[in-house]
Amino acid sequence: xxxxxxRVGLSKEPVSLDDVAARLARETNGLGAGSLxxxxxxxxxxxxxxxxxxxxxxAYEDVALKKMEEIAREEAAKWEKxxxxxxxxxxxVLKPGDPTIYVxxxxxxxHKAFELASRILDRVKHEVPIYKLEAREDGEYWILGDHTRVxxxxxLQEAEKR
Amino acid sequence: MRxxxxxxxxxxxxxxxxxxxxxxxxxxxxxxxDVLEKLYTSYPKLxxxxxxxxxxxxxxxxxxxxxxxxxxxxxxxxxxxxxxxPASGGAVLE
Numbered sequence: 690x691x692x693x694x695x696r697v698g699l700s701k702e703p704v705s706l707d708d709v710a711a712r713l714a715r716e717t718n719g720l721g722a723g724s725l726x727x728x729x730x731x732x733x734x735x736x737x738x739x740x741x742x743x744x745x746x747x748a749y750e751d752v753a754l755k756k757m758e759e760i761a762r763e764e765a766a767k768w769e770k771x772x773x774x775x776x777x778x779x780x781x782v783l784k785p786g787d788p789t790i791y792v793x794x795x796x797x798x799x800h801k802a803f804e805l806a807s808r809i810l811d812r813v814k815h816e817v818p819i820y821k822l823e824a825r826e827d828g829e830y831w832i833l834g835d836h837t838r839v840x841x842x843x844x845l846q847e848a849e850k851r
Numbered sequence: 852m853r854x855x856x857x858x859x860x861x862x863x864x865x866x867x868x869x870x871x872x873x874x875x876x877x878x879x880x881x882x883x884x885d886v887l888e889k890l891y892t893s894y895p896k897l898x899x900x901x902x903x904x905x906x907x908x909x910x911x912x913x914x915x916x917x918x919x920x921x922x923x924x925x926x927x928x929x930x931x932x933x934x935x936x937p938a939s940g941g942a943v944l945e
Binding site (some may be wrong): 747749751752755814815816817818819820821822831832833834837839841842844845847848849851 | 857865903
Protein backbone atom coordinates (compact mmCIF):
# COMPACT_ATOMS: atom_id res chain seq x y z
CA UNK A 690 0.00 0.00 0.00
CA UNK A 691 1.27 3.47 -0.83
CA UNK A 692 2.17 5.94 1.89
CA UNK A 693 -0.76 7.92 3.28
CA UNK A 694 -1.09 11.59 2.43
CA UNK A 695 -0.12 13.62 5.49
CA ARG A 696 -0.73 17.37 5.50
CA VAL A 697 -0.82 19.86 8.36
CA GLY A 698 -1.22 23.61 8.51
CA LEU A 699 -1.86 26.70 10.56
CA SER A 700 -4.20 29.10 8.82
CA LYS A 701 -5.33 32.67 9.42
CA GLU A 702 -8.18 32.11 6.97
CA PRO A 703 -10.99 29.54 6.97
CA VAL A 704 -10.67 26.73 4.45
CA SER A 705 -13.31 25.36 2.12
CA LEU A 706 -14.50 22.00 3.41
CA ASP A 707 -15.76 21.16 -0.08
CA ASP A 708 -12.44 21.92 -1.73
CA VAL A 709 -10.35 19.91 0.73
CA ALA A 710 -12.77 16.97 0.78
CA ALA A 711 -13.06 16.88 -3.02
CA ARG A 712 -9.28 17.03 -3.40
CA LEU A 713 -8.74 14.18 -0.94
CA ALA A 714 -11.46 12.08 -2.60
CA ARG A 715 -9.79 12.64 -5.98
CA GLU A 716 -6.38 11.72 -4.61
CA THR A 717 -7.43 8.55 -2.77
CA ASN A 718 -10.38 6.95 -4.60
CA GLY A 719 -8.06 5.07 -6.95
CA LEU A 720 -6.39 3.44 -3.95
CA GLY A 721 -9.66 1.84 -2.83
CA ALA A 722 -10.73 4.55 -0.36
CA GLY A 723 -14.40 5.50 -0.11
CA SER A 724 -14.88 7.20 3.27
CA LEU A 725 -13.85 10.59 4.47
CA UNK A 726 -14.58 11.94 7.95
CA UNK A 727 -14.30 15.65 8.77
CA UNK A 728 -14.31 17.19 12.20
CA UNK A 729 -14.68 20.96 12.35
CA UNK A 730 -14.60 22.88 15.62
CA UNK A 731 -15.97 26.40 15.79
CA UNK A 732 -16.00 29.24 18.32
CA UNK A 733 -18.76 29.05 20.92
CA UNK A 734 -20.94 32.16 21.19
CA UNK A 735 -21.75 31.59 24.87
CA UNK A 736 -19.51 30.17 27.63
CA UNK A 737 -20.60 29.82 31.28
CA UNK A 738 -23.64 31.94 30.42
CA UNK A 739 -21.55 34.86 29.10
CA UNK A 740 -21.49 36.11 25.53
CA UNK A 741 -18.18 35.51 23.77
CA UNK A 742 -16.83 38.36 21.64
CA UNK A 743 -13.65 36.81 20.25
CA UNK A 744 -11.39 33.81 20.71
CA UNK A 745 -7.74 34.47 19.84
CA UNK A 746 -5.40 31.63 18.98
CA UNK A 747 -1.62 31.83 19.07
CA ALA A 748 0.76 29.00 18.28
CA TYR A 749 4.42 28.32 18.84
CA GLU A 750 4.35 27.77 15.12
CA ASP A 751 7.41 25.67 14.24
CA VAL A 752 6.84 23.28 17.12
CA ALA A 753 3.06 23.20 16.56
CA LEU A 754 3.47 22.15 12.92
CA LYS A 755 6.09 19.55 13.79
CA LYS A 756 3.90 18.11 16.54
CA MET A 757 0.80 18.03 14.32
CA GLU A 758 2.70 16.15 11.65
CA GLU A 759 4.10 13.72 14.22
CA ILE A 760 0.58 13.02 15.52
CA ALA A 761 -0.74 12.45 11.99
CA ARG A 762 2.12 10.10 11.10
CA GLU A 763 1.87 8.12 14.33
CA GLU A 764 -1.90 7.69 13.99
CA ALA A 765 -1.65 6.75 10.30
CA ALA A 766 0.93 4.12 11.18
CA LYS A 767 -1.52 2.43 13.56
CA TRP A 768 -3.99 1.52 10.79
CA GLU A 769 -2.84 0.20 7.45
CA LYS A 770 -5.82 1.41 5.48
CA UNK A 771 -5.31 5.06 6.35
CA UNK A 772 -5.17 6.95 3.06
CA UNK A 773 -5.01 10.56 4.15
CA UNK A 774 -4.85 12.79 7.24
CA UNK A 775 -5.05 16.56 6.90
CA UNK A 776 -5.08 18.75 10.02
CA UNK A 777 -5.55 22.52 9.81
CA UNK A 778 -5.61 24.68 12.94
CA UNK A 779 -6.74 28.28 12.78
CA UNK A 780 -4.68 31.06 14.37
CA UNK A 781 -5.53 34.70 14.91
CA VAL A 782 -8.60 36.47 16.25
CA LEU A 783 -11.79 34.50 15.61
CA LYS A 784 -15.44 35.31 16.20
CA PRO A 785 -18.29 33.07 17.37
CA GLY A 786 -19.16 30.60 14.64
CA ASP A 787 -15.74 30.85 12.97
CA PRO A 788 -14.08 27.48 12.33
CA THR A 789 -11.17 26.77 14.70
CA ILE A 790 -9.82 23.38 13.64
CA TYR A 791 -10.35 20.90 10.83
CA VAL A 792 -9.40 17.23 10.90
CA UNK A 793 -9.89 15.30 7.65
CA UNK A 794 -9.35 11.55 7.63
CA UNK A 795 -9.69 9.16 4.72
CA UNK A 796 -9.58 5.55 5.90
CA UNK A 797 -11.30 2.22 5.43
CA UNK A 798 -13.59 0.98 6.81
CA UNK A 799 -15.54 4.07 7.83
CA HIS A 800 -15.66 3.34 11.55
CA LYS A 801 -11.87 3.45 11.55
CA ALA A 802 -11.98 6.88 9.92
CA PHE A 803 -14.26 8.12 12.73
CA GLU A 804 -11.97 6.61 15.38
CA LEU A 805 -8.87 8.12 13.84
CA ALA A 806 -10.41 11.58 13.54
CA SER A 807 -11.51 11.48 17.17
CA ARG A 808 -8.12 10.36 18.45
CA ILE A 809 -6.22 12.86 16.32
CA LEU A 810 -8.42 15.70 17.56
CA ASP A 811 -7.83 14.74 21.20
CA ARG A 812 -4.10 14.54 20.66
CA VAL A 813 -3.90 17.87 18.84
CA LYS A 814 -5.79 19.59 21.65
CA HIS A 815 -3.53 18.04 24.30
CA GLU A 816 -0.11 18.02 22.73
CA VAL A 817 0.22 20.93 20.32
CA PRO A 818 1.43 24.29 21.73
CA ILE A 819 -1.57 26.40 20.75
CA TYR A 820 -3.05 28.91 23.19
CA LYS A 821 -6.41 30.59 23.48
CA LEU A 822 -7.51 33.93 24.89
CA GLU A 823 -11.28 34.19 25.27
CA ALA A 824 -12.71 37.71 25.29
CA ARG A 825 -16.25 37.73 26.60
CA GLU A 826 -18.64 40.22 28.07
CA ASP A 827 -17.39 39.62 31.64
CA GLY A 828 -13.67 39.91 30.85
CA GLU A 829 -10.73 38.19 29.16
CA TYR A 830 -9.65 34.66 30.06
CA TRP A 831 -6.55 32.68 29.17
CA ILE A 832 -7.50 29.05 28.62
CA LEU A 833 -4.91 26.60 29.88
CA GLY A 834 -4.80 22.84 30.17
CA ASP A 835 -8.08 21.03 30.51
CA HIS A 836 -10.43 24.02 30.34
CA THR A 837 -8.86 26.02 33.16
CA ARG A 838 -9.78 29.68 32.68
CA VAL A 839 -7.49 32.28 34.18
CA UNK A 840 -8.83 35.83 34.15
CA UNK A 841 -6.33 38.03 32.34
CA UNK A 842 -4.29 40.05 34.82
CA UNK A 843 -5.49 38.15 37.88
CA UNK A 844 -2.57 35.72 37.97
CA LEU A 845 -0.13 38.62 37.65
CA GLN A 846 -1.75 40.44 40.54
CA GLU A 847 -1.51 37.22 42.57
CA ALA A 848 2.15 36.86 41.56
CA GLU A 849 2.92 40.39 42.73
CA LYS A 850 1.52 39.59 46.17
CA ARG A 851 3.68 36.48 46.61
CA MET B 852 26.28 35.02 25.15
CA ARG B 853 22.79 36.01 24.05
CA UNK B 854 19.78 33.72 24.18
CA UNK B 855 16.28 34.46 22.94
CA UNK B 856 13.41 33.40 25.17
CA UNK B 857 9.97 32.96 23.62
CA UNK B 858 6.92 33.53 25.80
CA UNK B 859 3.31 32.81 24.94
CA UNK B 860 -0.15 33.23 26.41
CA UNK B 861 -0.28 34.70 29.91
CA UNK B 862 3.51 34.49 30.32
CA UNK B 863 3.81 37.20 27.67
CA UNK B 864 1.82 39.57 29.87
CA UNK B 865 4.46 39.12 32.60
CA UNK B 866 7.18 40.51 30.30
CA UNK B 867 5.18 43.57 29.26
CA UNK B 868 3.70 41.89 26.20
CA UNK B 869 6.94 40.96 24.45
CA UNK B 870 6.72 37.66 22.61
CA UNK B 871 10.47 37.28 22.76
CA UNK B 872 13.05 38.54 25.24
CA UNK B 873 16.82 38.51 24.83
CA UNK B 874 18.82 37.35 27.85
CA UNK B 875 22.56 37.93 28.15
CA UNK B 876 24.57 35.51 30.26
CA UNK B 877 28.34 35.49 30.86
CA UNK B 878 30.35 32.80 29.06
CA UNK B 879 29.76 30.70 25.91
CA UNK B 880 27.30 28.27 27.42
CA UNK B 881 25.15 27.90 30.48
CA UNK B 882 22.53 25.67 32.00
CA UNK B 883 18.94 26.56 31.26
CA UNK B 884 18.34 27.27 34.97
CA ASP B 885 21.02 30.01 34.87
CA VAL B 886 19.43 31.62 31.81
CA LEU B 887 16.05 31.59 33.54
CA GLU B 888 17.46 33.06 36.75
CA LYS B 889 18.93 35.89 34.71
CA LEU B 890 15.58 36.38 32.98
CA TYR B 891 13.80 36.45 36.34
CA THR B 892 16.07 39.20 37.66
CA SER B 893 14.59 41.43 34.95
CA TYR B 894 11.06 40.04 35.32
CA PRO B 895 10.55 38.82 38.90
CA LYS B 896 6.77 38.64 38.26
CA LEU B 897 7.38 35.97 35.63
CA UNK B 898 9.07 33.66 38.12
CA UNK B 899 6.24 34.05 40.62
CA UNK B 900 3.66 33.53 37.90
CA UNK B 901 5.32 30.29 36.77
CA UNK B 902 5.53 29.06 40.38
CA UNK B 903 1.86 29.92 40.91
CA UNK B 904 0.84 28.01 37.79
CA UNK B 905 2.85 24.99 38.91
CA UNK B 906 0.99 24.96 42.22
CA UNK B 907 -2.31 24.87 40.28
CA UNK B 908 -1.22 21.84 38.24
CA UNK B 909 -0.47 24.07 35.23
CA UNK B 910 3.29 23.57 35.22
CA UNK B 911 5.26 24.91 32.25
CA UNK B 912 7.59 22.96 29.99
CA UNK B 913 10.85 24.24 28.58
CA UNK B 914 12.19 23.88 25.07
CA UNK B 915 15.55 24.71 23.55
CA UNK B 916 15.47 25.05 19.77
CA UNK B 917 12.15 23.22 19.65
CA UNK B 918 13.17 20.24 21.78
CA UNK B 919 11.70 19.56 25.21
CA UNK B 920 14.40 19.83 27.90
CA UNK B 921 14.83 20.04 31.66
CA UNK B 922 16.51 22.78 33.67
CA UNK B 923 19.93 21.12 33.46
CA UNK B 924 20.00 21.45 29.66
CA UNK B 925 22.93 23.24 28.10
CA UNK B 926 22.14 26.48 26.32
CA UNK B 927 24.51 28.14 23.86
CA UNK B 928 24.81 31.54 22.25
CA UNK B 929 22.00 32.09 19.73
CA UNK B 930 19.72 29.37 21.08
CA UNK B 931 15.96 29.87 21.27
CA UNK B 932 14.44 28.94 24.61
CA UNK B 933 10.66 28.63 24.95
CA UNK B 934 8.61 28.54 28.15
CA UNK B 935 5.27 26.92 27.42
CA UNK B 936 2.24 26.60 29.68
CA PRO B 937 -0.13 23.66 29.13
CA ALA B 938 -1.78 23.85 25.71
CA SER B 939 -5.34 25.19 25.66
CA GLY B 940 -7.67 22.24 25.62
CA GLY B 941 -5.23 19.72 26.87
CA ALA B 942 -2.98 18.55 29.62
CA VAL B 943 0.70 19.32 30.01
CA LEU B 944 2.63 19.10 26.76
CA GLU B 945 4.59 15.89 26.39
